[in-house]
Amino acid sequence: MRMSELSRLSGVPVATIKYYLREGLLPAGRQLSATQAEYDEQHLRRLRLIRALIGVRGLSVSTTRELLGALSEYTGDTHRLLGLALGAIRLTEDTEQDVPELADVEALVTELDWNVHKAAPARATLAETLASLRTLGVPLDRHTLLPYARLAERTAVLDLDQLQGIEDPLEAAERALLLTVLLEPALMALRRMAQENESARRHAEAGD
Amino acid sequence: MRMSELSRLSGVPVATIKYYLREGLLPAGRQLSATQAEYDEQHLRRLRLIRALIGVRGLSVSTTRELLGALSEYTGDTHRLLGLALGAIRLTEDTEQDVPELADVEALVTELDWNVHKAAPARATLAETLASLRTLGVPLDRHTLLPYARLAERTAVLDLDQLQGIEDPLEAAERALLLTVLLEPALMALRRMAQENESARRHAEAGD
DNA sequence: CTAACATAGATAGTGAAGGTATCCAATGAT
DNA sequence: ATCATTGGATACCTTCACTATCTATGTTAG
Numbered sequence: 150m151r152m153s154e155l156s157r158l159s160g161v162p163v164a165t166i167k168y169y170l171r172e173g174l175l176p177a178g179r180q181l182s183a184t185q186a187e188y189d190e191q192h193l194r195r196l197r198l199i200r201a202l203i204g205v206r207g208l209s210v211s212t213t214r215e216l217l218g219a220l221s222e223y224t225g226d227t228h229r230l231l232g233l234a235l236g237a238i239r240l241t242e243d244t245e246q247d248v249p250e251l252a253d254v255e256a257l258v259t260e261l262d263w264n265v266h267k268a269a270p271a272r273a274t275l276a277e278t279l280a281s282l283r284t285l286g287v288p289l290d291r292h293t294l295l296p297y298a299r300l301a302e303r304t305a306v307l308d309l310d311q312l313q314g315i316e317d318p319l320e321a322a323e324r325a326l327l328l329t330v331l332l333e334p335a336l337m338a339l340r341r342m343a344q345e346n347e348s349a350r351r352h353a354e355a356g357d
Numbered sequence: 358m359r360m361s362e363l364s365r366l367s368g369v370p371v372a373t374i375k376y377y378l379r380e381g382l383l384p385a386g387r388q389l390s391a392t393q394a395e396y397d398e399q400h401l402r403r404l405r406l407i408r409a410l411i412g413v414r415g416l417s418v419s420t421t422r423e424l425l426g427a428l429s430e431y432t433g434d435t436h437r438l439l440g441l442a443l444g445a446i447r448l449t450e451d452t453e454q455d456v457p458e459l460a461d462v463e464a465l466v467t468e469l470d471w472n473v474h475k476a477a478p479a480r481a482t483l484a485e486t487l488a489s490l491r492t493l494g495v496p497l498d499r500h501t502l503l504p505y506a507r508l509a510e511r512t513a514v515l516d517l518d519q520l521q522g523i524e525d526p527l528e529a530a531e532r533a534l535l536l537t538v539l540l541e542p543a544l545m546a547l548r549r550m551a552q553e554n555e556s557a558r559r560h561a562e563a564g565d
Numbered sequence: 566c567t568a569a570c571a572t573a574g575a576t577a578g579t580g581a582a583g584g585t586a587t588c589c590a591a592t593g594a595t
Numbered sequence: 596a597t598c599a600t601t602g603g604a605t606a607c608c609t610t611c612a613c614t615a616t617c618t619a620t621g622t623t624a625g
Contacts, residue, residue: 282539
């Protein structure tokens with residue numbers, strides 16, 4: 150298919166597709182001549198993935214590029230891909246300064262007996278958030294955090310279960326990305342709804 | 358204290374503080390004269406909160422303004438405040454178009470027997486994410502989503518527990534905001550670490 | 566009292582991010 | 596042969612979150 154058809158099928162303007170090509174998010178089409186290139190189903194699929202990561206999850210173009218790079222590089226090695234994908238995303242900008250809470254995180258990981266890479270950015274994200282909360286007068290200690298971590302553990306089991314039994318390695322890789330990254334807004338939405346429900350429950354019990 | 362001292366104590370540049378005042382994120386100080394105003398501990402506290410919401414959680418200035426507005430308006434009514442706070446945040450931009458997955462969300466909420474407002478933005482966020490996943494070939498049905506929702510339920514219980522036993526209504530309101538909003542990056546970080554751990558566990562079991 | 570400096574508030578400018586729009590030469594369809 | 600379409604290059608635009616400058620007024624040290 151031509152670029153115009155790719156645009157029509159995906160709903161993404163031609164100018165934007167060109168932009169993604171320039172930025173290296175979308176691989177170039179098969180060159181037919183100096184001014185013609187052909188795109189296929191893979192491109193359409195990739196384009197939809199890009200829109201989901203940027204539009205739904207709110208990732209930046211550069212983060213998306215890293216993620217997609219990991220996807221093509223580690224197709225077939227889901228474990229490695231997962232590591233790369235998890236590492237590529239930063240929820241907070243990294244301040245890169247040593248925050249004292251890193252020790253708390255280390256202690257928590259040890260207590261949980263988790264096998265997590267020493268340099269995992271998630272550690273820094275967690276430490277930074279804890280530091281911020283402490284500054285604001287809400288110090289969360291390990292004791293408080295532990296049950297949250299146990300629930301995260303069970304969430305991760307559900308996540309990994311979803312990846313079982315997929316034979317096509319490309320599909321497995323893509324699904325790993327989608328489930329780890331794109332599911333985040335959904336999980337946060339579930340938590341918000343659950344909070345509203347729980348709040349209503351307690352409010353009704355206590356007062357009128 | 359003067360603005361310069363507020364700046365020094367918070368680490369936020371004077372120009373930025375003026376910007377937050379203009380944008381209505383920070384209440385004006387007590388006017389001493391035409392060109393002098395005094396700020397107090399409350400302002401410092403508020404300023405730190407603003408930086409955390411914008412810097413750590415990555416909220417936009419306008420979302421932060423809504424949130425802080427809800428905070429001053431509903432101090433003392435934690436249940437109402439929570440509703441406002443949960444509603445003010447949108448993880449995804451709202452497409453506002455009726456996506457078929459809204460029915461699935463409705464069914465899920467019914468099955469869970471949750472008391473969630475019909476117009477809660479979290480419903481739309483969830484529906485939109487599900488729609489996106491379906492388009493990408495990963496249709497998550499209610500059956501798959503249910504265990505995630507159950508875990509969210511238990512997370513919400515932990516969240517609400519944190520708010521128990523705080524007597525000062527302003528402090529309770531602020532903490533509600535912090536725990537619902539600022540804890541999100543921390544929970545996602547925990548999930549990422551748990552995934553890495555779970556992936557390592559299964560990888561080790563299966564292969565070498 | 567006065568000179569030097571600080572401050573509040575208004576207005577304008579900056580830089581990054583994420584697109585959009587315009588050109589143009591080379592096709593491909595009619 | 597003609598004429599709209601395409602790919603590629605380049606320039607432009609808009610939003611966001613600040614940041615800098617300017618001015619009139621205050622404060623303070625000598």
